[in-house]
Each structure stands twice: as structure tokens, then as C-alpha cells.
Amino acid sequence: MKSYVSNWLAPLGLAFLLAACKPSGPEQAQLHLTGNTMGTYYSVKVVGADESRARELQDEIDRRLERVNDQMSTYREDSELSRFNRHGDDSPFPVSADFAKVVTASLQLGRQTGKALDVTVGPLVNLWGFGPDARPSRIPSEQQLAEVRARTGLQHLAVKVDAEGEYLSKTIPELYVDLSAIAKGFGTDVLSEYLAEEGFANYLVEIGGDLRVSGTNAQGQPWRIAVEKPGPGMGAVQQVIAVDNNAVATSGDYRNYYELDGKRLSHTMDPVTGKPISHQLASVTVVHPSCMIADGLATALTVMGTERALAFAEEHRLAIYLLTKTDEGFRVDMSSAFKKYLRG
Template structure:
């Protein structure tokens, strides 16, 4: 049920884990917890309620919605809507959901000036981070140029419910935003039931509302970007929002002493080489926070921070230094930080 491993391998267990509350004497509220697998990773849903009495039926409704997203947008399913478009020479008619996600991908590509590009899949595959092969060596400049020639958001357009491509080789991969879309769909379903206190987590992409079973706002721990331990960098109280983190410190390969990240810059066709290792973004939409985290990660510490400030985005960034790590965040992110965690 995988959409793409490009970003998700780096996000499995990366982004957040729910922190425990120190107030052990608080009277707990009833909470329904559902767990499963989807899109090449886990999902976890928590709803603070006493109204959901049939958990089997509740999970079946969640699974049905997640399966639909896979049937629409998975590049691993040859008969998904997106796969059929990728196989088509010119166009293919798809669902309104797929159109919504593609249109958001085009919008984010324009907003980020190409740092997020849902057509970058051929370059990702060339570097060995796609579904076809594991990374073993870097490609030649000629190979990169050939793949760049068949990528680019300018070759993709939408007309009604029809996706159109200007070149037959164009390949669309929605993994940078489709998982967030799945989170949003589950959150919307929960709210349609009248529930106002929940947390949805798909592979580290989260959206939450209300309070937890201890009657306190949901607390989210941003993980320290190290590979040999699980440690907390900061604790965040996102409120009624979605949160996404993108990082490059768990998925890479090395060749002749040089480290190649799985994060491919669509503009250069090369893996990123800057020192930014983790980006966290808060937004009302999980799909948007998902895409923006990827784009800012590609931009790097200076351009990414300037972009976040210009757009007024709540963004938290961790950069590797000679002595460890430094953190930087926009003024819009500051209210979400738990000060006692410092």
C-alpha cells in the first residue's frame, strides 16, 4: 500500500512521537486508539470519546478511506489513477481527490519556485532512491541531464477532471503531499462524526484537535536529528493544526567518502548538500505542511528560512554545525514551543 518510499523511508519514526504527561494523577478521559499500516508505513488514530463503541467498524471506515487514496495516487499500484496517467501518452481522467492533490502540487511548486516538484520522480529513481533500485553509485552528468529533460511542473496541467502532460515521458509522484492528504481525509471523517478531540498520525505526519485523554493540549516531540539514538530536540503544542517534519539524516548512501542524501533538488537534479537536517512546519492542512517541509528542506538553511519568513510560515529548522546542531525558527513558530522543554 505504498505511494513512494522517497520521502517516507526518512519519515518512518522520524518526525514525532507523542510525549508522556507528567501529571499522572489526572483523571483520564476515555480514548479510542486505532493502529494499522498504509502507504508503506504505519498509521495511528487517537480519539478522545465515549461515543465510538464499535472500534472494528470505525477502523474499517478508516481503512476504506486510506485504501481509496492508494487506489487513486499510489505509484506502486499499476492500475491506480496516477499510474494510469503516468502510463498514458497525453492525458487521463481521474477523481476529484487526485485532481485536488495534483493542483496543490502545482500550486506549491509555483510558490516554492520549483523546490517542490511532483514530477521529480525520474531523478529520484536515477539516484537509486525510488522503488526500482537501491542507491549504489552516483549517475553521470549526461544521465542527470537526460532525466531533467523529462521532468518539470511546466509539462503538467489540469483540465476539469483530466490530467494532461505535454511530454509522454512525464511521471508524477505525489508522495511528498499524498500522505498528508490521507491525514486530512481521516481528520475530516472523524470531525464528520462530531468528534472534536483527536490525533491522526500517518508515518509521522500529524493533524490534531482539542485535547488528549489527560484533558491537556496534545504535545508533540520533535526528534533530535541523530541516527544512533531517539532523543527530543523540542516539545511543541501545535493546537488545532497539522504538523510535518522532513529530514535527510536517515536515508542516504556514501560513495568515495561523499554522502548523498535522498532529498533531490529538482532544479539541479542533484542530492542536497547543505547542512540543514530537519524542517518542521505547522499548518491547518497536513497536505500543505507535508509539501512545505519537503520544499524548505530542499532550499536549505538560508533560502529556506528567508522563504518561511517572507511567507509568514510557522517553521522550525535544525542545522548541523561543527560542534553539534543549531536551531532556528520563525516568529510564527515561537508560540507553539513549550518553553519548559528548553
């Protein structure tokens, strides 16, 4: 059987764009469109487009991102996702094709990664103090943990597609789905595919650090991406990469945490244990044709830890770059498939 993660055709520790060093010819016209979406920002660079198309492209970008938010935002009470989360029985709930596609990808990745990606862990995130609820004054008890874990699990979520449309169902009414680990990447893919439909071959799309590139930049050079160096500040370069016509997503574990009862608690939950991860893997960068898949994989590999993540990447021929905290700083590891993307 082919691997889903290696054959999909389509923040913290962020990747970001670097300017080219040497132009290979006359600089081409380029539009740079920016805005806000999904609680963060978007940035779209389109080579070969001039100002006469700026309004048209910006309006359509905003429209398509609004549609993604209307489908998958947990912050909009009338989004498809919010309405499904309130759906109180196991009857099929009709959803859009895009929503079904993202949930299907989430379930597939969850199964292939041994549940390292689980889009139903929201109640656990809240229990440990990383959601809207107040942070606990003490470590949750095993009883509390068991009660909350009973309301989570990918086995309680299903997607059905037939001639009439697409449907979601859940086997427990309390199941709460949060697609934040994958929806941002999906939005990046949506914009990339729109630009391709419009005939553009050279562009960079970014939503909150998730990127997808095609062709070359305005100087005729490959798009150069910097992987951020972990630390208290932002913008220090750890590694420069050029990823051809691919997407890049990075997940990290070195900013969003707090200490309780003498323990460092990460915002990243291990769905199997129901507890915050406790290993030293600080940053995972994934290169993949689909930003949606790269986004989901980055989260799953962060949960796995360094050794499991590397083994999984080699098995599935994935391009990943890992930074692991040690007493001497950060150790770099990468899969065989990642090495071809390295630049200076």
C-alpha cells in the same frame, strides 16, 4: 495576491506523541486505532469514543485510506496515478476530485517555492540510486543528468476542472508523477476530517510521523508533540511543542543517504539542479492547518536549505523549526510564527 501556502484552509526527523504530565480532570474514554497504510503505519486516538464504536470507526478509516491508495499509490498498478503515469499522450485523463486536489496543491506549492517541490522528479531519484534501480557505480555524467531532466518538470503537468469532471494532462509521454511528498499528509487530513464529521472534537491522527490534532487529549491537556533529535537512533526528543488545532510534518536528511566517489549523496533531490542537495539542513518541521500542505512544505524547505527556508517562512508567515548540522552538533533556527508552539 494572498499566499497559497499561508492561506490553505483545510520520514526522517519525525514528530511523535508525548503523554501529558498533569491531568486537569477525570480521564475521558479514548479509542486508539492502529493499522498499516502507504507503506507505513497509522495511529488514531479518539477522545470521547468507547469500544462500542471501535469496529465502525476502524472499518471506515481503513476504507478511506484504501481509497487514497487506490488514487495515489505508485505501488498499485491499477491506481489512478499509475494509470496516468502509463498514459502515453497529451489527451485529458479523467481523475477523481481528490486526486486533482492533491496534484493542484503540488503544482501551486511548486510554483510558490521556486520548484523546490516537484512531484515529477522520480526519474532523478532513480538515476541517483534511491529508487528501485541499483545504485550507480559512479556519479552520473552531465549528459546522463540532462537526458533524465528532460523527462521531468512541473511545466509538463496540468490539471483541468470543468462541469464534466477533473482531468490531468502531460505534454511529454515519459512524465512520471510521484505524490509521496504530499499524499501521506493528505491521508492524515482525510482521517481528521472524517472524525470531525462524526462529531469528535478531540483527536490525534498520525500517518508515518505526519500528525494532525484537534482539541485536547484524554487528560484534558493540549496534545504534546516531540520533534525528534537527529541521530543514528530513534526516539530522542529535541523539542516539545503544542500546536493547537493544526498539523505537523517533518522532513529530514540524515538517514537516507550513501557515499559515492567520496561524496555524501542525499535522497532529497533539488529539482532545479537535478542533483542531491548538498547543504547541512538536517531536519525541517512545519506546523500548518493542513497536513497535506505541511507535508509538501517540509520537503520543499529541506531542498531550499536553512537561509532560504527561513526567509521563505518569514515572507509567508509560516511556522517552521529547523535543525542544521554544524561541527558542534545541530543548530536550532525557527521562524517567528513557530515560537508560540514551544513547550519545555
